[in-house]
Amino acid sequence: MRIAARIPEIKERDMAHAATSTAPGSYMLPPRQAEIRGQAETLAAHFAERQREIRRHPFEHGELHPELWAEIRERGWPGLLVPPDQGGCDGGLWGMALVLETLAASNLVLWMPxxxxxxxxxxxxxxxxxxxxRWLERIAAGETLLALAATEPECGHNLFRVQTTVRPAGDGFVVDGVKAVTSGIDLAERVLVFGRTPGEKEGDKAGFTAVLIDPEAAGVGYEELPMRGREGVRQFRLTLDGVRAPAEDLVGGTGGGLQVLWPFTHVERLLTAALCLGTARYCLSRALARAKERTIFGKTPIGAEQAIQHPLARLSARLDAAQLLVYKAAADFDAGGDLLTIAGAANKAKVLASDLVYDAADHVVQTLGAPAWDEREGILDVFLDARLSRAGPVSQELALNFIAQHVLGLPSHR
Structure with missing residues (x-):
């Protein structure tokens, strides 16, 4: 009887807190990370109603939205991963993940950062x-954006088969090749190009080299791909024909391109997962709002139906679990943990978060019904971006290959 008597009280209390049911869980953040998330929540709330304007701005003006980016720069967030002696600030990868996740939860998705x-x-x-x-202080100040050119038409994400060449010549390099899909060239000051370096002597095994290329340099050509602004930026096919890069634009060492990609991928995977978490939370909040107010049969909202309830409940559970993995991996990264362990966690986080955001986007389309197909709502962009996250910046299959072989110790057929 005591339990039964409390049921109305519990329901009333839960309904009172329903508006915050999609907020981040009660995971105990360290003081600095809690401060960053609080600031990001305030900023997201300020710009949330301008989300469509912010997404369109790069396409219409060739820059990130200046008001939002100025606020981000003022807080020092572009420098969260830059060493303090190079102009960075404390907060680390975890802090950067919190910023991107929190903004994405209001559908403010930033890919170039x-x-x-x-x-x-x-x-x-x-x-x-x-x-x-040359670059770190400018990155920390938010004065520059950089892009990456890695995948190619014939080899996709298998970078060991790239055909682009980065050949030492005089006091610099000459770059030739074609890159399949490169994001945001029109916004970037430099593009990091990953290519093959011919051996110095005949028969030498080729290595790999990474150089920063000026997208306006002679010999650079790029054609926009009609992908309707995926990830909130334009996508391009990049052609490099005898492009000269000075020696100071080398990253890593000649033949040391793989050492460049190794630290890059940890950050890219985890920040991609953070964006997916935020977008999944946005989808869940939109679906919940619709499920609580939409009525079709009688006066009871559609959210009373288990066909609507259960998928959203499952998404909520998956969201909290994926968030814990992303936060732990970022915390381990910032603490200087074992990089192979972090790489495994980063790939797991990317796989789980990409599948999560795709399912969340699918369910918000299903729950909203016809309004989801109205392009003014922006849900179609969310859905297509969510689907893209399963194919890039690395495919689910390649991420799973890494987990299988380097975490579980399974053999490779190659």
Whole structure:
């Protein structure tokens, strides 16, 4: 009888808190990370109603939305992954993940800062000093954005088969090749190009080299792909025909391109997962709002139906679980944990978060019904971006290959 008597009280209390049911869980953040998330929540609330304007701005003006980006720069967030002696601030990868996740939960998705932060971290880790001195303070100040050109038409994400060449010539390099899909060239000051370096002598095994290319340099051509602004940026096919890059635009060492990609991928995977978490939370909040107010049969909202309830409840459970994995992996990264362990966790986080956001986007379309197909709502962009996350920046299959072989110790057929 005591339990039964409390049921109305519990329901009333739960309904009173329904508006916050999609807020991040009660995971205990360290003080600095809690401060960052609180600031990000305030900023997200300020710009939430302008989400469509913010998404369209790069396409219409060739820059990130200046008001939002100025607020981000003022808080020092572009420098969260940059060493303090190079102009960065404390907060680390975990802090950056919290910023991107929180903004994405209001459908404020920023992809170029992911690439820039990941490339900046690689520069900080592998140098050389000329690159550190030239780029890190500018990245930390939010003065520059960087893009990545890695995948190719014939090999996709299998970068060991790239045909682009980065050939030493005089006091620099000459770059030739074609890159399949490169995001945000029109917004970037430099593009990090990953290519094959011919051996110095005949019969030498080729290595790999990464150089920063000026997208306006002679010999650079790019054609926009009609992908309707996936990830909130334009996508391009990049052609490099005898492009000259000075020696100071080398990242890592000649033949050391793989050492550049290794630190890059940890950051890219985890920040991609953070964006997916935020977007999944946005989808869940939109679906819940619709399920609580939409009535079709009688006066009871459609959210009373288990066909609507159960998928959303399952998404909520998956969201909290995926968030814990992303936070733990980011915390381990910031603490200087074992990089192979972090790489495994980063790939797991990317797989889980990408599947999660796709399912969340699918369910918000189903729950909203016809309004989801109205392009003014922006849900179609959310759905297509969610689907893209399962194919890039690395495919689910390649991420699972890494987990299977490097975490579980299973053999490779290659």
């Amino acid at each position: 992911v690439l820039t932060a990941a490339i900046g971290h690689a520069i900080a880790q592998v140098g050389p000093d000329t690159a550190r001195e």
